[in-house]
Each structure stands twice: as C-alpha cells, then as structure tokens.
Amino acid sequence: xxxxxTAALLAAIAMASCGGVSYNPNVPTDSPxxxxxVDPNSGRAGDEITIFGLGFSIAYPENIVVVGxxxxxxxxxxxxxxxxxxxxxxxxFTVPADAEAGERPVYVLVEGDSSNADVSFTVMP
Numbered sequence: 001x002x003x004x005x006t007a008a009l010l011a012a013i014a015m016a017s018c019g020g021v022s023y024n025p026n027v028p029t030d031s032p033x034x035x036x037x038v039d040p041n042s043g044r045a046g047d048e049i050t051i052f053g054l055g056f057s058i059a060y061p062e063n064i065v066v067v068g069x070x071x072x073x074x075x076x077x078x079x080x081x082x083x084x085x086x087x088x089x090x091x092x093f094t095v096p097a098d099a100e101a102g103e104r105p106v107y108v109l110v111e112g113d114s115s116n117a118d119v120s121f122t123v124m125p
Contacts, residue, residue: 031055033063033108033115036086042122045097048075049121052087057110065093067121068104072096101125 033055043049056063056077063074074091083089091108100123107117 032113033110034086035106035108035115035119038106038119038121041120042124043095044124045095045099047095048092049095050090050092051106051108052080052090053108053115054086054088055110055113055115056089056091056108060091062110063091063093064109065091066105066107066109067096067099067123068102070096070099071109074108095121095123099123 033053035051035053037052039050039052040047051065051074056074058077060074060077063077064071065074066072072093072095074093076092078090080088080090103120103122105117106119106121108115
C-alpha cells in the first residue's frame, strides 16, 4: 500500500511539473504523514530542523510539527532531489521556545492526520 501511494504521488508530481496536471493542496490523500528522520537530531530553541518523510502538505503552514508537547508550524516544504521509497519530501521547522529539554518525540499533524511518533529529537538546554 505504501509503495502504491509513493508511486502514485511521484507520478502526480512528475505530471504536475510538466504542466500536465495542477495539484490542489486541499485534496485529501487519505494517508497519514510519515516521518522517517530529522536532521540534525538535536538542537536548541530557535534552531532550524528538517523533517524527512512523505505525506506532508505542500502548503507548508498546514504542517504542524510537535516536539514533545510543543507545537509549531513548518517554515518550508520541498520535494527531495533524490527521493527514496520512504522519503520524497522534507519540511523545516524552528524548534519552539517552549520545547522541554531532553529527548522528545517529533510528529507532524496534517489536517488532523497524525504521523508516527517514533522518531525523536533532543532539545538542548
């Protein structure tokens, strides 16, 4: 199922980039976002962090990133130049000032759908 979704998404992106199809960011994909990793995996409040995965909204403000219990909005969205079956997109966010120090789960909310929360990020004091 995940491979089918990835293949369909890559095909839609390819057609859209060729001018064949326009993409409406309000069309639900019925698939929750998936976070595969963060880079870097530690940082302080105010640092910019990148999340890799798939199922994010191209309208980046619609991606809500939660670090532990501290939510913040994504600050950018991009398609990866060299996508894999698990990573085709990236979003960036700024570590919120109210994120508690320590190792915290990171997850993304997109229009009410929550990603996995098994990727962690260490908030430095």
